[in-house]
Amino acid sequence: LAKKNRDKHVQYYKQEMEDQTLWRLGMIRQLRTDFADNRLELWYQPQLALKSGKVIGAEALLRWRTADGNFVSPAVFIPLAEYSGLIIDIGEWVVNQACKNIKAIEAEGFNDVGISVNVSIPQFRQDNFVDTIIDATKKYHVETSKLELEITENILMDDPQLVIDALAKLKEQGISIALDDFGTGYSSLSYLQKLPIDRLKVDRSFINDITEDGQSLLADTIIGLGKQLGLNVIAEGIEDELQEAHLISQGCDEVQGFFYAKPMPANEFLEFLKKN
Ligand code: C2E
Ligand code: MG
Ligand code: MG
Ligand code: MG
Numbered sequence: 001l002a003k004k005n006r007d008k009h010v011q012y013y014k015q016e017m018e019d020q021t022l023w024r025l026g027m028i029r030q031l032r033t034d035f036a037d038n039r040l041e042l043w044y045q046p047q048l049a050l051k052s053g054k055v056i057g058a059e060a061l062l063r064w065r066t067a068d069g070n071f072v073s074p075a076v077f078i079p080l081a082e083y084s085g086l087i088i089d090i091g092e093w094v095v096n097q098a099c100k101n102i103k104a105i106e107a108e109g110f111n112d113v114g115i116s117v118n119v120s121i122p123q124f125r126q127d128n129f130v131d132t133i134i135d136a137t138k139k140y141h142v143e144t145s146k147l148e149l150e151i152t153e154n155i156l157m158d159d160p161q162l163v164i165d166a167l168a169k170l171k172e173q174g175i176s177i178a179l180d181d182f183g184t185g186y187s188s189l190s191y192l193q194k195l196p197i198d199r200l201k202v203d204r205s206f207i208n209d210i211t212e213d214g215q216s217l218l219a220d221t222i223i224g225l226g227k228q229l230g231l232n233v234i235a236e237g238i239e240d241e242l243q244e245a246h247l248i249s250q251g252c253d254e255v256q257g258f259f260y261a262k263p264m265p266a267n268e269f270l271e272f273l274k275k276n
Contacts, residue, residue, distance in 0.1 A: 024080060024083075027072075027076075027077065027080055028080050028083075028084045028086070030066065031064065031077055031080060031081060031084075031086060032084075032086060034064065034066060034067070035086065035089070035090055035093075039064065039065055039066065039067070040062060040063070040064055040090065040093070041062070041063040041064075041065060041265065042060050042061070042062060042063070042094060042097045042098065042101070042266065043060070043061050043062075043063050043263040043264055043265055043266075043269075044058035044059070044060055044061070044101070044115070044263060044264060044265075044266060044269040045058055045059045045061060045256055045261060045262065045263040045264070046058050046256070046260055046261045046269065046272060047059060047116075047234060047254055047255070047256045048254065048255050048256070048260055049253065049254055050244075050247060050248055050252055050253060050254060050255050051248075053276075054276070055113065055272070055273055055276050056112065056113065056114065056254060057113050057114035057115060057116065057148075058113070058115055058116070058269055059115075059116045059117075059118075059150070059256060059263075060094060060097070060098045060101075060115055060116065060117045060118070061074065061118075061263045062074050062077075062078070062090070062094065063263075064077050078120070081120075082120050082121070082122055085122060087120050087122050087123060088122060088123060088126060091119060091120065091123045092132050092136075094117050094118075095117055095132065095133055095136045095147075096136045096139065096140070098115045098117045098136075098147065099115075099136045099137055099139065099140035099142045099147065100140050101115060101266050101269075102114070102115050102140070102142045102146050102147065103140045103141065103142060104266070104270070105269075105270065105273065108270055108273070108274070110273050113146075113273065114145070114146040114147065114148055114176070115146065115147060115148070116148040116149070116150050116176075116178060117147070117148070117149060117150065118149075118150045118180065119149050119150065119151060121154070121155050121158050124155060124158070124162065124163055124166055125158075125159075125162075129166060130166055130169045130170055130173075133147070133149070133170060133175060134170075134173055134175075137175075143174070144173050144174035144175050145174050145175075145176065147175055147176070148175070148176035148177065148178055148198070148199070149170065149175060149176070149177055149178070150178045150179075150180040150201065151163075151167075151177065151178070151179060151180060152179070152180045152181050152185050153179065153181070153182065153184075153185035153186050153188075153191075154185045154186050156186060156188065156191055156195075157186045160191065164194060164195065164196075167195060167196050167197075168196055171196045176198045176199065177195070177196060177197045177198055177199070178197065178198065178199035178200070178201055178234070179192075179195070179197050179199070179200050179201060180201045180203075181201065181203045182200050182201055182202060182203055182222060182226075183202070183203050183205075183206060183218065183222050184203045184205060192225075192229065193229070197231065198231065198232055199231060199232040199233070199234055200222070200225075200226035200229075200231045200232070200233050200234070201234050201235075201236055202219055202222050202223060202226075202233065202234070202235040202236065202252070203236065203237075204236050204237025204257075205237075206218045206219040206222060207219060207235050207236065207237045207238055207239075207243055207247075207257070208237060208239075210242065210243045210246050210247075211242070212242065216246055216250075219235070219246075219247075219250070220250050223235075223247075223250045223251065223252050224250075227251060232253050232254065233252050233253050233254070234252070234253060234254035234255065234256060235247050235252050235254070235255050235256070235257075236255075236256045236257060237256075237257045237258075238255050238256070238257030238258075238259045238260065239257055239258050239259050240259055241259070243257075243259070244259060
């Protein structure tokens, strides 16, 4: 009976694996055609200077609206795009779209607004990755200092030297680098000093812990570390006034979160800039 039960389990497990594989393949196929059909959108979430409240830029975030009008979360489709290699072409589209939008923002008279884009490991593995980024800024006549790349610590798991070299080249060209989701990934503090980064993004999970009876030790420590290293520190995922007040008290430089604004389409971000 034990063996029979086990076989049943194995059978069930196999079926579930097969279903999942099929589902993923289907999603990848749909992502490929939807990307080709221009169904991906780049939205923008404002970033503000904490002291002045001024909008200093935005993070560009992908949105996938399928033909039935529903959105698929980036948390679901970015890993599939990475796995399938689609992220190479999508990532190039993202950078170009962001540069185009920087130009549109300038055309409205906003001259100090930058855009951050997220980049994935497979992009770094491309020989022409740095060129792709620089070419996009040239194509749209964008000052490189207005474009920032967000990388995560996990990017170093792969081939640290390759990443450090690529970042050094990008920095040489004036591109800014932010370390995203800081404190959640493969952390090696020794690399932190070697990386040519400009900005530290405190992960949302640490901001989430800042509540009346909550724990702010990690957020505070990360902010302190960033400041000690002479980096700009931005906190992400601020949802209420209490968190904001706390971040002010800790000397955090910049903020991004639903408390200020949710990600929005490009035209709405322009309106947001005009209102602020
Ligand atoms: P991320 O880079 O850490 O982006 C921040 C995420 O936190 C976004 O989720 C944003 O909508 C969300 N967020 C911001 N403020 C708040 C808040 O106050 N409360 C809550 N609950 N959430 C907040 P989103 O847009 O779903 O993106 C998820 C992740 O997908 C991103 O995390 C990023 O890792 C990835 N992603 C998005 N766009 C791209 C892209 O163009 N390229 C790559 N490689 N990855 C991307
Ligand atoms: Mg990010
Ligand atoms: Mg983040
Ligand atoms: Mg994140």
